[in-house]
Amino acid sequence: MKNIIPEQKEGKKLDCFESVDFESAAMADLAFETVCTYLLDVNYWYELAKIPATTFQLTDSNGLPIDRQLALHDYIRLNIPGPGLPSSAGYDWVNVVNITQDETNEYKLYSLTLKPCPDPKHPENKDTAHFFEGVSSSTFLVEQRRNSILIQYAGRNEIINVENHRLADNLRNLIIGLAAKIGASYPQWKLLVKGLADRIRPE
Numbered sequence: 671m672k673n674i675i676p677e678q679k680e681g682k683k684l685d686c687f688e689s690v691d692f693e694s695a696a697m698a699d700l701a702f703e704t705v706c707t708y709l710l711d712v713n714y715w716y717e718l719a720k721i722p723a724t725t726f727q728l729t730d731s732n733g734l735p736i737d738r739q740l741a742l743h744d745y746i747r748l749n750i751p752g753p754g755l756p757s758s759a760g761y762d763w764v765n766v767v768n769i770t771q772d773e774t775n776e777y778k779l780y781s782l783t784l785k786p787c788p789d790p791k792h793p794e795n796k797d798t799a800h801f802f803e804g805v806s807s808s809t810f811l812v813e814q815r816r817n818s819i820l821i822q823y824a825g826r827n828e829i830i831n832v833e834n835h836r837l838a839d840n841l842r843n844l845i846i847g848l849a850a851k852i853g854a855s856y857p858q859w860k861l862l863v864k865g866l867a868d869r870i871r872p873e
Contacts, residue, residue, distance in 0.1 A: 684825035718865030733791035
């Protein structure tokens, strides 16, 4: 776990958890594969969260929308409620920096980590197109142990990004970042984690 979730060094951290128990390990095996499939369907995360909040669009390295399962080094375009980021047409951006799969006799594990990044549609602009600095991270982790599955979201080193060249970017990031730090982002991630769990929860 410590090697998968980046170490918390500065700024804010955020954790959301959901667990689901099954009658057998065989049922949990199937549920594990199912929840991982939903996790990789980035374009439908907003449906899992069941609230009109942030929408997510998977893109390629040029920022062009794609409709497939997420892969390493893909980008995700975020449309966050509230004022948009002026320098990137109103969107925030993250990059898929790590995907981990592991399996032993004791557990199965799948995780992906996202980090704020520059807008891939404007490679000449090196500023981070996100209200948090590039050092921050978002990790989704799915773990199966016998007949139980744990789903976790871990936000680490969440520092408001006011280091961009454009003042308008920094003012916007300060507004959205402060809202996130006082708890505005928690419902989004909590409901997404719960939505993943609800897709596999027994009736």
